[in-house]
Structures are given as C-alpha cells and as structure tokens.
Amino acid sequence: MLSEINLRMDKIAEEIKRETRNKYGSNANGRLTAVGEAKQYTVEHSKRLRHDLTEEFREELVAERQQCEGRTKVVKNKVEEVREEVTRL
Known part of the structure; x- marks a missing residue:
C-alpha cells in the first residue's frame, strides 16, 4: 500500500x-520570439532613423x-566693384 502511494x-x-517544462518551455520560446522580434524592430527602426537623419543632414548641407x-x-561682386573703382582712380 505504501509503495503504491509512493508510486502514484x-x-x-x-x-x-x-507540465511545468511544457509551460515554461513554451514561455521561454515565446520570450525568445518576442526578444527576436524586438531586436528586429530595433534594427529596422535604427536603419530608418539613420536614413532619415542622413537625408536631413544632406538637406541642411545643401542649404x-x-x-x-x-x-x-x-563678395566677388563687391570685390569687382572695388577693383573697378580703384582702377578709375
């Protein structure tokens, strides 16, 4: 009887x-998936941000x-005017 109870x-x-392994195992997989998705989002967001900042910098540089x-x-026009004036004198 005691061995039967121990067996049960x-x-x-x-x-x-x-059940615990299945539960936490799938949670761990879910967490890993979420972390992977977050990393991917961060990489894509970083690329977009870098691209936007680069474009903004280029626009400012052109301006x-x-x-x-x-x-x-x-300044060149002013220099020419002064030269012409000096030449007349």
Whole structure:
C-alpha cells in the first residue's frame, strides 16, 4: 500500500514536472520570439532613423552650400566693384 502511494506520488510529480517544462518551455520560446522580434524592430527602426537623419543632414548641407555660394557671389561682386573703382582712380 505504501509503495503504491509512493508510486502514484512519483507519477504525479513527473506529470507536474512535465507540465511545468511544457509551460515554461513554451514561455521561454515565446520570450525568445518576442526578444527576436524586438531586436528586429530595433534594427529596422535604427536603419530608418539613420536614413532619415542622413537625408536631413544632406538637406541642411545643401542649404548651407547654397548660402555660401550666394555669399561668395556677393563678395566677388563687391570685390569687382572695388577693383573697378580703384582702377578709375
């Protein structure tokens, strides 16, 4: 009788262990899947952000170049005016 109870207890313990492994095993897999998805999202988001920032930087760079070119033209025109004036004197 006692050995029968021990046997049943062992079976119950094994069943609990199996269920626990199945439960936490799938949870672990679920967590791993979620972590993988989060990493993938982060990588994609990082790429988009880097691309957006690069485009924004390029636009600002082009605007700065245009401003510099405009200023350079103004300065060149002023220098030419001064040269012409100096030549007249």
